[in-house]
């Protein structure tokens with residue numbers, strides 16, 4: 001495949017010189033692991049102690065990785081990206097709540113977003129996290145097939161209702177809806193619920209998309225079995241394919257509890273699994289839709305190659321490339337400039353509430369070998385090109 005990701009003029013066309021400098025400074029900081037660890041601890045402490053750090057966070061990491069505090073704040077960013085052919089996925093990034101009120105308000109926010117994005121070509125997807133709608137421990141208990149108490153049964157019904165409410169609305173408004181993947185020990189219950197939603201709302205169009213985390217070695221067989229059930233019951237399957245964000249947690253828990261880790265033994269195995277899953281989906285595009293969520297250049301080139309080989313149009317409505325806002329712009333903008341469907345997750349939410357998301361991004365960029373240094377070298381190249 002002709003290399004396209006080195007074009008830094010296209011990659012950073014939306015960044016002013018000062019934004020470019022801020023990004024460079026930010027990734028330089030993030031590349032320093034002890035600094036990130038210390039920064040996370042200090043920031044958590046500062047928020048708990050009500051110290052006035054919000055302005056500082058907002059002007060640095062928040063503005064780089066998030067679109068704003070609410071969905072309306074995000075619009076200028078959405079429009080700027082859309083001007084370069086890159087779509088947005090508004091991502092309400094408030095995590096780790098354990099009470100009913102936030103679950104209800106998260107549901108309301110997703111419903112509002114669906115209304116907000118309907119008929120906006122620039123925002124073809126909405127997204128939510130299963131644990132945004134219900135307690136982690138409840139998903140886990142259901143996945144483990146343990147007996148629920150009467151109260152828990154009622155609680156679960158409320159989770160099911162929340163899923164149904166947003167999926168029905170997405171279906172009625174014809175907006176595709178991505179459901180994020182989380183830790184394996186709660187994922188079975190979420191997968192079953194997502195499958196029920198596909199059965200109900202994906203009869204004609206691929207509205208509901210679940211997530212396959214290909215660092216798990218059991219996901220391609222899972223997809224194949226889901227596809228059989230879909231053929232039998234007459235529904236279509238949408239899947240976001242990612243490598244997976246919880247590897248260390250997964251391996252640590254498996255070790256601690258003494259079961260075989262669900263995670264591939266090596267990075268190479270995960271890579272192979274990711275590419276094999278995408279290939280399988282490309283071969284079955286008549287009933288499967290792909291949202292390939294990755295910052296891995298090789299995986300993107302492979303998908304492009306597969307499409308070319310099979311004569312699939314670059315803008316085929318069933319193939320999407322996805323990256324996170326603030327990361328891998330060289331992939332997103334160059335793919336879009338070459339005619340592919342691209343959407344970036346654009347997180348938003350109150351600064352304090354999106355901190356766990358931001359800390360994960362910082363951690364990920366520190367731990368994902370090569371990713372930060374790649375961002376830095378691209379930013380460096382663009383600074384040099386612009387002579388700043």
Ligand SMILES: Cc1cc2nc3c(=O)[nH]c(=O)nc-3n(C[C@H](O)[C@H](O)[C@H](O)COP(=O)(O)OP(=O)(O)OC[C@H]3O[C@@H](n4cnc5c(N)ncnc54)[C@H](O)[C@@H]3O)c2cc1C
Pocket residue numbers: 179180181182211213215242243244245246247263264265266267268270293294295296322323324345368369371
């Ligand atoms: C648009 C988008 C949506 C996302 N949604 C989700 C989601 O819903 N759920 C979720 O869990 N993650 C999600 N992610 C994050 C994703 O799973 C990855 O953590 C992240 O993108 C890094 O992987 P990569 O393919 O971009 O790049 P790479 O740098 O090529 O891969 C890094 C990944 O490889 C795997 N890996 C690394 N070392 C090893 C090893 N030794 N053995 C086995 N595997 C290894 C890990 O999964 C690691 O995150 C999303 C990412 C994007 C871009």
